[in-house]
Amino acid sequence: MLKLQTPNGDTRILLHSCCAPCSSAIIECMLANGLRPTVFYCNPNIYPQAEYETRKNEAIRFVTSQGLDFVDADYDYAHWKARMTGLEDEPERGPRCLRCFTLRLTETARYASEHGFTLFTTTLASSRWKSLEQINEAGRCAAARYPGTLFWEQNWRKDGLQERRNQLLREYAFYNQQYCGCEFSMRRLNKPKEG
Numbered sequence: 001m002l003k004l005q006t007p008n009g010d011t012r013i014l015l016h017s018c019c020a021p022c023s024s025a026i027i028e029c030m031l032a033n034g035l036r037p038t039v040f041y042c043n044p045n046i047y048p049q050a051e052y053e054t055r056k057n058e059a060i061r062f063v064t065s066q067g068l069d070f071v072d073a074d075y076d077y078a079h080w081k082a083r084m085t086g087l088e089d090e091p092e093r094g095p096r097c098l099r100c101f102t103l104r105l106t107e108t109a110r111y112a113s114e115h116g117f118t119l120f121t122t123t124l125a126s127s128r129w130k131s132l133e134q135i136n137e138a139g140r141c142a143a144a145r146y147p148g149t150l151f152w153e154q155n156w157r158k159d160g161l162q163e164r165r166n167q168l169l170r171e172y173a174f175y176n177q178q179y180c181g182c183e184f185s186m187r188r189l190n191k192p193k194e195g
């Protein structure tokens, strides 16, 4: 199991969770290292609302099974979409995704700042579909908005965590997500399969 060291020695961590599958191995690894994160679910990007509720309920199912606190942030898709204006046609890993990460992590930093957390990080970094550079940039930008907070940059795909994520996905029979989350990423569903 990966040996974790937080950048400032804190053991109190606010963990932004994007979904249950991406959270599972990271939470397991934190617990094995004596770290008990508070899980912050802030994903107003997910569309439609029924999909949001399904994903959130899966996150609650996993997080509560681990005996951890789950913080349910507001779902305001209209606000999220308004903030993405002009970027609708951008591809995944493009500027819309950077803005989406920044919005979600800024909200996480705000909550951290208001509830006595210094350190925050995100499960977004575990997905191979996403740019780690964009996630780290968004995290640093969010922390800069709330002095006193610090974004923990960690590559959560390495050291067996990706493989463990896939094992836990099967073990817990998590809901199978077919697209990243927003309505623009649903275009992936309509693409003909390659090969």
Ligand code: SF4
Pocket: 045, 046, 092, 093, 096, 097, 098, 100, 101, 180, 181, 182, 183, 184, 185
């Ligand atoms: S594709 Fe994913 S990361 Fe990019 S804007 Fe949509 S929901 Fe956010």
